[in-house]
Amino acid sequence: MYDHKKIEEKWQKKWAGSKIYSPDLDKAKKPFYNLMMFPYPSAEGLHVGNMYAFVHSDCLGRFKRLEGYDVFEPIGLDGFGIHSENYAIKIGEHIRDVSRRTEKHFYQQLHMIGNQYDWTRTVETYKEDYYKWTQWLFLKMHKKGLAYRKKAPVNWCLSCKTVLSDEQVISGKCERCGTQVVKKQMAQWFFGITKYAKRLLKNLNWIDWTEEVKLGQKNWIGQSQGALIDFPVLESKKKIRVFTTRPDTVFGATYLVLAPEMAEELDLSRVSNQAQVKKYISRSKKKTEQQRLEEKREKTGVELRGLQAVNPLNNEKIPVWIADYALKEYGTGAIMAVPAHDGRDFEFAKKYGLEIKCVVDPSEYRLVAKVPSEDFQEIVEEILKGKKCYEYKGRAINSGLINGLETKQAIRKIIKYLEKNKLGRRATTYKLRDWCVSRQRYWGPPIPMIECEECGWVPVKEKDLPVRLPDMDSFHPDGSGKGPLNKVADFVKTKCPKCGGAARRETDVSDPFVDSSWYFFRYLNTNDDKQPLNKSRMKKWMPVDLYFGGKEHAVLHLLYARFVTMVLKDLGYIDFEEPFSKFFGHGLIVKDGAKMSKSKGNIVNPDEYIERFGADSVRLYLMFLGDARQGGDWKDAGMAGMFRFVKRLWRLYENDVNALSLTRKKIKGAEKGDLEKTGIRKLHSTIKKVTRDLNRMSFNTAIARIMELVNWLGREKSNLSPDFNNRARKILAVLISPFAPYLGEEFWQKTGGRESVFKEKWPEFKEELARKKEIELVIQVNGKLRLKILTGVNITAQEARKKALEQERIKELIADKKIKKVIFVKGRLINIVI
């Protein structure tokens, strides 16, 4: 009988005692760093989604181990952060107690699933020996000028009562709790990630990552190429600088638009409608994202009457407006409006009766305009008259020096002209904004900065780290804009590290994403309290060979981790700038076609299933569900089906091979030989396919191949010799072990193995033995399958043709028609065209 509990317990103990999963980090010969995204320990326990990712990752890690690599597969807990804290608040317990409990629970569960974790090197972000170095990272950033404080409109979550980074606002809502996020003007600490925009983008060209995720980052970084153009303000020394991706349309710029906040930088004394302007500015500053959405993006704006700008290319005087459809944070915060060729400007110009001047002729570009040919002439007329907006490429008209040029050339020429006459220059802008890392919360590493009345903001000295997170009973966020630590007088009051005078500590903590941006470095140097990183191990093990995790982190964790790695390289701590050479993004797991959620009550708790079916069955089932890239649909019936397979597999090892031979049917020698020949072929082709599938990360098909072999062996076991049965079982034990490690060990032992199966070599196959000697040759007539005949695999075109034409059925089909052509695909088919 298959008693999964007994087996799992047995091997857990053996693994723990043998240290088989703790490689020598300094001496390993073939290092393979197998990383999976460490979980944040929610109090509900390990989610089946976590397990889904972990078992796939582990399966590959174990496969690599069997291939002879020294695999390092660490695990830890991303325990600092808003999510854990919110949960503690909800259940009315202190976060430190909840944290202690969840750590225990999580590690217990993580043991159960049977991964080859190195339990001697865990990392918990909320422990002093870790966050000390997170603070160290902040200091390094600060020293390099990459951590700085600025007052800016930031995202404020009304429920979490803290600011958030742009990446943590998902469609206007808080990434953690789903509450609407509003804009607030506050002074906060930022990391200068925008300085790395270009590099972050460039390296995407070569890193081996899931395409989807790379594209997500590319779009988020959002590079635009274009030009900066200066528009002089009439009767003033000021210039208004705009950014545009279409400098070729500059002759069609009929007005300028400034973001409302930008207008404050201008001299408004000459503006005749000052009151109106000021009112618009203050109103738009108060507007939240939500209000903007409610207004359905209806464009509004106010003209700065009395102010005029000059189009530097044709010297025409044009009006200046402020409108909140121009964004302060992007480009220069000002735009040249070309209503004829920009939808937004067009809408605005229509509403306020501004001039629309067509400067791009679309007549030769019907396909670009995506318009059916019958309507095209009419539409061209409308565009030329400025009654319709055209945003694509075309030929420049009404545009002085670039008249007649196609968009691309026009852009090139105009930029040359701008640069020559010092009116502007080529420029690239990014959508990416700096990373706001302050959090007005309790459960995080205090930001190691001190504000002195005399010296301003001064960093804590490195030797004084960590800045300990003080224990406090009431750790709830209060929404004051300051973190809870502000209420701990002993903590706040300190001395300036520079002048020794009275000073105050920063009371915000840092974003939990800072914690997770470097944890994979720390795994290589746990238990060292002298330095955060170990240079020589870093050289040996980094970059991570395979990183397995959720695609949803495309613009969160994965972007931050890349950024931090680049900074550490620039600081000289490491000599590579991409942390993960290969990233595999897995899909989401759903239940019966629906997303799992507490409200639906359809959450799959892995514990229950492990209890009932055993970890191996659950592992196998999770990997059999479908393509790991696309996620899977959990169904209880399917889980039960996999359990049946496991029991069948178990039975294969229950019979004594010699006892089996007694029941062996009396079949003739020749037949017996044939059967074992088939058996050998099955073994070799299974090894071949499973190896190939694992290399392709096609876990589900690899399992299917193993099932085929198991089914065949189950059927034929009593017809096979003891020798063969034994050989097959040994191979099968190794093949199954990455997927079902407990069973792998048990089977290996049952077939005479003394040591762990994971000290074995992955079985090899011989190509010629894996191949069939005979095939079903498909005979097609005019591309339609008509007949299959058994032939040798090496049959030539002539032989195949001859054989095909001998078949009665084929003769009938061809009858007296003439054969026009015969196509032969070796080892597959012959197609007779008549």
Next chain:
RNA sequence: GCCGAUGUGGUGAAACUGGUAGACACGCGACACUCAAAAUGUCGUGGGCUUCGGCCCAUGUCGGUUCGAGUCCGACCAUCGGCACCA
């Protein structure tokens, strides 16, 4: 609106560079074992015709390339995800 992914039996899904569509499972049906049930095993299982030899139709829809298309090209539809006044 823009970008991306996906669309194949009753269900989850396979199909390497264009070459037997539906591997492997789930479910269902029949049979065997059983007094019976469960468990297990064996066989069958895309749809429609059939003179039981086979034939026709089928990979979201329409068209194209090809001896041959789930796979390549073009247009469209649906679902899901990301971004969203980014100049």
